[in-house]
Amino acid sequence: MSKKRRRYSAEYKFKVALEAAKGTKTLAEIASETSVHPNQISQWKSQLLEDGAHVFSSNSARQQREFEKLESELYEQIGRLRMELEWLKKKALPASTEVKRAMIEPNHPDISIRRQCELLGLNRSTYYYAPAGESEFNLHLMRLIDEQYLKTPFYGWPRMTAYLQREGYAVNHKRVQRLMRIMDLQAIHPKRKTSVAGKGHKIYPYLLRGLEITQPNQVWSADITYVPMQHGFMYLVAILDWFSRYVLAWQLSNTLDGRFCLDALQQALLLSTLDIFNTDQGVQFTALEFTSCLEAAGVRISMDGRGRVFDNIFIERLWRSVKYEDIYLKDYASVPELDTGLDDYFQFYNHDRSHQSLGYRAPAEVHFA
Template identity: 30%
Template sequence: MKAAAITKQTAIASMSKVCACFNLKRDAYYKYQQRWKRYKSVESRVIELVKEERKMQPRVGVRKLYETLLPSFKSTHIKVGRDSLFDILRANNMLVKRKRAYAKTTNSYHHFHKYNNLIKEVQVTKPNQVWVSDITYIRTVKGFCYLALITDMYSRKIIGHDLSDSLELAGCLRALRKALWHTKPAAGLIHHSDRGVQYCSHMYVNELKRKA
């Protein structure tokens, strides 16, 4: 159908000859042309309604948008389903992009000394041989909170933790102090982390050296 339209515009051949090449009747081409015009008219009106709604709700998704606009579609006799609405918005680059649903917890770009990986070839055979420190985030209705953890690599037991509303050093230090207080490891303990800024800071390293 598109080839027929292009041929008609450029006057390369008559419409009858073009339709015959594609084994089509002229009536079929003209009916298609009418349907396409109706579709573009509906698409244009739908886009106008969506733009008006997005002025008040810039990040509204397709599902809610369809429910909101359904009365307007019915009153203007526009027959558009939810899937068709999705197709129109996608074709016109109007889908709302999702915001990043995770929080970055590691900052490895810092000026503190980064220690070598000491557990690369170590065989862990007992508790309190290797402790692993990490921070994970928990999403809440008010935003993110951050859980600092100290885990014994052999037993997989969490031996220190702290829940905080920020990624500051204080939460990691509290988790470490809990682990040191409850476990009191022997000399030679290996502390392993992702070498983020919290774990390489002077305060954290000095705490380890002083008590571990």
């Protein structure tokens, strides 16, 4: 007998997508709480970010009234939920999902299982199904792959598979391929297709060939890296000035959508103007919203071509420093802790950490000199 497919209401999808869009939890944490597969959560988040703007796109009085009515009803529902949750807090409810599941009374004559789950703060599907997401073993493998990749960025999935097997892990190349794809890791060497570009994106020329970098804000670049945590993982994007190694902006996200890259770019553009912005041809950086933002600011866009394997060497060194000097040492347990920790580290990196290539000065000294 085939397993019955689960169906979710639009309101429930909105709540899950909104939680993912906040960026305060990893997909693994949200999946564990809601029993929705991380891939599904990622799709809902993308749909929310893409379609959310349409709510405000019309100026008609009728649609405005309908929106205000919907907003009012939503606030009333939130108010009722808050009141019930405050009441439940006084009952000293357990934090454990398993204990909450045991408190459900399926044969209660007056309160349905759905309402019991709502009052206990337990998703109804969690009562019936086991949580979805990457296994602890896979998360452990991803941590090992990430550490080895920093040492040998020229390792693709064949060598990475061989490395894990030598370490005593019974894994095949398919698993390693999938995990490296999730981590957005690719071997650094000339090859036919170095990054997956957006469909139909405009191809920008490579502007750095033979160019001498002589001053700050002449060339910026951006890149994304995988950040392991105790429970799940996040993605980190940073924008770096090539001349001073100064980190102009950074953002975290639990999915690889382009929104957090655009947020980082807008944050960096508030600090200064620049001449050239260089990236690879990854889909996050070739998206129309991202390139349009650069063009509107009068920035020339440069994109790595085939065989340009060392153009991100400065930001790859940054990732090595961030991970070995902060992330691996502190092993963050939650997204808020990670966010606070990275904020402290980048302050240290920009203003206090000396660089040999900068004459043992800090990036901020060079950038603002």
